[in-house]
Amino acid sequence: MSGDKFDKKDLKRRMEGAVDALKKEFGGLRTGRASAALLDPIRVEAYGSPTPISQVGTVSVPEPRMVTIQVWDKNLAPAVEKAIRNSALGINPVVEGTMIRIPIPPLNEERRAELAKAAGGYAENARVAVRNVRRDGMEQLKKAEKDGLISEDEHKSESVDVQKMTDETIASIDAALKHKQEEIMQV
Structure with missing residues (x-):
């Protein structure tokens, strides 16, 4: 398998980058x-x-x-x-x-709901970024198989790994969102 065609570590790094960017955006949301x-x-x-x-x-x-x-x-x-x-x-x-x-004034209920919604928007952007990384990885795998660099079995095995990585990253985004929304709604 060629190192410049499919790099699982690079995909993982890019997915983690989306989570890190999300956490920075969450840091800018007021919680009272x-x-x-x-x-x-x-x-x-x-x-x-x-x-x-x-x-x-x-x-x-x-x-x-x-x-x-x-x-x-x-x-x-x-x-x-x-x-x-x-x-x-x-x-x-x-x-x-x-x-x-x-x-820093205390937040009213309406403003809390707006901030929670904004947090949801940030999380959705992070999920989209992770899915784009997944798509890139799957395309790299398809091309590597087509070029004869990996077998069909390797392609399937790596595809399962990429999907698992994606699911884990999206789960961590959802957990961060849930935590941030609870923090925002806390009076």
């Missing part, structure tokens, strides 16, 4: 508790390019419903505030010099 990861998706216009907040200041969580950012360059404080206000997080920062305080 303060988290430094809440600000990860937000970019600030700094020095001519969009920059993550963590690269323009120190993000910390001093108490359960408060995130603070100590901005290193005082000229960037207004840009950081604007980026946070314009984000879809629905939070209002309070600027005190180079310190930005972000109180």
Whole structure:
């Protein structure tokens, strides 16, 4: 079998990448508790390019419903505030010099349902990515068999392995979604 035709480790890595990306997206969803990861998706216009907040200041969580950012360059404080206000997080920062305080209000039931639905959308995108990786693997196997690199039996055996990998990855996506939705709906 040729190494550049079908690589099970590469398929596994790509599937795990979809799960890792999902977990990062989940980190940006508010759960009513303060988290430094809440600000990860937000970019600030700094020095001519969009920059993550963590690269323009120190993000910390001093108490359960408060995130603070100590901005290193005082000229960037207004840009950081604007980026946070314009984000879809629905939070209002309070600027005190180079310190930005972000109180995290408790979520109402309607907002919790919206966030749970958004989490479901992220999970579906991850499932689609995993199924696309599976399809690529199956096509690689078909081509390898057609080119005479593997036998029909090897093709069937590897197909079963790819499907098993896909099922396991989708199960981990579903488990992560269930956990995140429970976390969001928790009052």
